[in-house]
Amino acid sequence: MCQNPHQKEINPSHFEGSSEEKATANVVDHDFMNYTQGMKFFDPHMHMSSRTTDDYQALADAGVVALIEPAFWLGQPRTGLASFKDYFSSLVGWERFRSSQFGIKHYCTIGLNSREANNEALAEQVMEILPLFLQKEGVVGVGEIGFDDQTAAEEKYYRAQLELAKEMNLPVQVHTPHRDKKKGTERSMAIALEHGIDPKMVIIDHNNEETVKSVLDQGFYAAFTIYPFTKMGNERMVEIVKEYGPTRIMVNSAADWGISDPLAIPKTAALMKIKGIDLEAIRLVTYQNALDAFAQSGQINESDFIHGIEIDQSQKFNGNTVLRGGQAPRINKNSMIIR
Amino acid sequence: MYSPVILEEILRFANPTESIWIDSKSKGNAKELALAFVMTPRFISKTQVKSSNIIMEGWSWEDYTLEKIVRIYFLCLISEMDGGDQLNLLFDTAEINEAVALHAALPALKNPTDFLLRATDAVRSNMGSVFESIAFENPYPSLYFSELAWNQMVLKCIFNDKAIHRIYGLEARANQALAGTLSDFAHERWAAGRRVPSQVWRLVPLFMNENLRGDIKKLEQSDNPRDILAAELVNKEIAQPGSTKEQWKELELPEPIYQA
Numbered sequence: 001m002c003q004n005p006h007q008k009e010i011n012p013s014h015f016e017g018s019s020e021e022k023a024t025a026n027v028v029d030h031d032f033m034n035y036t037q038g039m040k041f042f043d044p045h046m047h048m049s050s051r052t053t054d055d056y057q058a059l060a061d062a063g064v065v066a067l068i069e070p071a072f073w074l075g076q077p078r079t080g081l082a083s084f085k086d087y088f089s090s091l092v093g094w095e096r097f098r099s100s101q102f103g104i105k106h107y108c109t110i111g112l113n114s115r116e117a118n119n120e121a122l123a124e125q126v127m128e129i130l131p132l133f134l135q136k137e138g139v140v141g142v143g144e145i146g147f148d149d150q151t152a153a154e155e156k157y158y159r160a161q162l163e164l165a166k167e168m169n170l171p172v173q174v175h176t177p178h179r180d181k182k183k184g185t186e187r188s189m190a191i192a193l194e195h196g197i198d199p200k201m202v203i204i205d206h207n208n209e210e211t212v213k214s215v216l217d218q219g220f221y222a223a224f225t226i227y228p229f230t231k232m233g234n235e236r237m238v239e240i241v242k243e244y245g246p247t248r249i250m251v252n253s254a255a256d257w258g259i260s261d262p263l264a265i266p267k268t269a270a271l272m273k274i275k276g277i278d279l280e281a282i283r284l285v286t287y288q289n290a291l292d293a294f295a296q297s298g299q300i301n302e303s304d305f306i307h308g309i310e311i312d313q314s315q316k317f318n319g320n321t322v323l324r325g326g327q328a329p330r331i332n333k334n335s336m337i338i339r
Numbered sequence: 340m341y342s343p344v345i346l347e348e349i350l351r352f353a354n355p356t357e358s359i360w361i362d363s364k365s366k367g368n369a370k371e372l373a374l375a376f377v378m379t380p381r382f383i384s385k386t387q388v389k390s391s392n393i394i395m396e397g398w399s400w401e402d403y404t405l406e407k408i409v410r411i412y413f414l415c416l417i418s419e420m421d422g423g424d425q426l427n428l429l430f431d432t433a434e435i436n437e438a439v440a441l442h443a444a445l446p447a448l449k450n451p452t453d454f455l456l457r458a459t460d461a462v463r464s465n466m467g468s469v470f471e472s473i474a475f476e477n478p479y480p481s482l483y484f485s486e487l488a489w490n491q492m493v494l495k496c497i498f499n500d501k502a503i504h505r506i507y508g509l510e511a512r513a514n515q516a517l518a519g520t521l522s523d524f525a526h527e528r529w530a531a532g533r534r535v536p537s538q539v540w541r542l543v544p545l546f547m548n549e550n551l552r553g554d555i556k557k558l559e560q561s562d563n564p565r566d567i568l569a570a571e572l573v574n575k576e577i578a579q580p581g582s583t584k585e586q587w588k589e590l591e592l593p594e595p596i597y598q599a
Contacts, residue, residue, distance in 0.1 A: 085431060085432060088432070089431065089432050089433065089434075092433075092434035092435070093433065093434060093435055093438065093466065094465075094466065096434070096435055097435055097465075097466040097467075097468075129432070132373075132374070132377060132428075132432060133432065135374065135377045135378050135381075136377055136434045136437070137380050137434055137436060137437075138434070298381070
């Protein structure tokens with residue numbers, strides 16, 4: 001996850017758009033919500049622990065009704081089991097609650113990420129507590145797991161967690177490496193198949209133009225992270241949907257602690273609409289496919305959020321909340337006066 | 340041992356498939372029961388049971404779901420077999436609905452005071468439903484909280500505009516320190532141009548002093564009919580102790596500090 005916008009030249013775009021398209025993108029940037037009225041979105045990959053309440057508010061305003069937060073690393077390695085335990089607990093506790101305050105249904109996937117799999121002593125302890133968390137309500141898969149440096153330790157814990165997923169009949173959310181991505185992606189898929197896992201239970205994440213064909217051909221779900229500089233831009237995403245169609249393709253924002261955009265899905269939907277992709281295809285790649293893939297866990301009930309989740313008045317208006325002390329639920333960001 | 344009476348209540352509402360699942364899980368050891376607690380929503384429906392059975396004074400199950408009662412049952416079984424380690428693990432890893440069931444179960448666990456810190460931590464929680472699971476319709480705080488912890492819970496409830504009448508033991512545990520702090524709190528709110536929910540004044544009649552008499556005078560002169568009623572009730576309660584209990588019900592409504 002490149003943090004430095006000045007390094008973008010080392011991650012060249014695979015898609016060179018026309019100047020007309022660049023102009024369109026700028027228009028969408030300013031006014032994308034004019035194009036997405038009435039649409040609803042499901043973002044299957046957002047690290048909300050890193051985001052502010054402003055982001056939640058913006059997501060709710062833009063039509064994001066549900067999201068999945070995969071367990072990942074925190075930018076620096078954890079040094080003990082308790083930190084993992086508290087992090088997993090926060091994904092099913094505090095973060096879920098925070099999200100509900102804005103009317104957004106929050107699910108998560110739980111797993112040992114590839115980077116920290118390299119600390120084997122700690123990884124062993126984490127593996128011990130995973131089954132407990134994987135059985136919890138609203139845990140919709142094992143994730144995000146897979147390869148980073150593609151070390152032996154990473155492979156060992158990737159395999160062990162595939163077995164857990166199989167045993168518990170849960171979908172798997174696979175993080176593909178930033179470096180040596182193509183080989184890493186192929187290897188991730190080959191190992192999943194070797195463990196006898198049905199490819200429709202596996203979501204291969206962070207795809208690009210180089211990986212997508214093989215992922216779809218082998219029957220896996222292909223997720224695309226719209227992420228500035230290091231992953232996919234949304235103009236490139238539009239071209240991919242034009243070329244491959246909407247089947248088993250989904251987009252997400254990652255929305256983590258790096259320079260990322262939590263509104264990547266609504267913005268991409270707007271761009272797709274402008275560029276003539278039909279509404280049903282947009283709905284599939286920005287909502288339905290993610291829902292179908294992760295609902296295989298048995299832990300997603302669309303009726304919980306399709307009409308917006310009820311913001312429990314006992315929790316919000318009247319409540320002991322992030323909106324502390326009965327603070328008015330919505331603040332006017334442009335007002336100089338703070339009451 | 341509360342597990343037998345809780346099971347009896349569960350069996351009134353569970354369907355045959357659910358009953359079989361509960362029976363098979365209840366024979367497990369503490370670790371297996373803890374996993375059953377986690378997995379309960381996969382096997383037990385979330386139907387509201389409208390149970391009016393009084394298992395313990397102050398422990399109201401009126402808005403409980405069957406799933407929540409089954410979870411409480413498993414927790415009782417774990418505590419009755421001295422599975423403290425498993426209970427602590429469940430507290431440490433709790434998902435929101437699990438946390439709610441854990442705190443709701445506290446009064447029925449064996450050695451309830453072992454979990455005093457868990458209970459006061461729930462009061463510290465900023466998750467609305469977790470706070471409510473210990474504060475409302477739960478006799479645990481009135482039975483085991485120190486005066487300091489009790490007052491903290493009541494104040495936090497008022498601070499966050501939650502309705503204090505849902506706290507069990509409110510009258511019985513009213514005290515001088517709480518009444519005094521309430522006066523200070525009201526002054527802060529008033530200084531900020533905000534309201535204090537009128538029903539909170541039910542906590543002061545037994546503990547009147549100069550400050551509180553001034554506060555009641557201020558209420559009498561309020562533009563808000565609720566404040567005026569609250570002042571009337573305080574004065575009436577001072578004159579005739581025990582005479583106002585029913586009348587406070589009129590003020591048992593949410594009163595947001597921000598009016599639309």
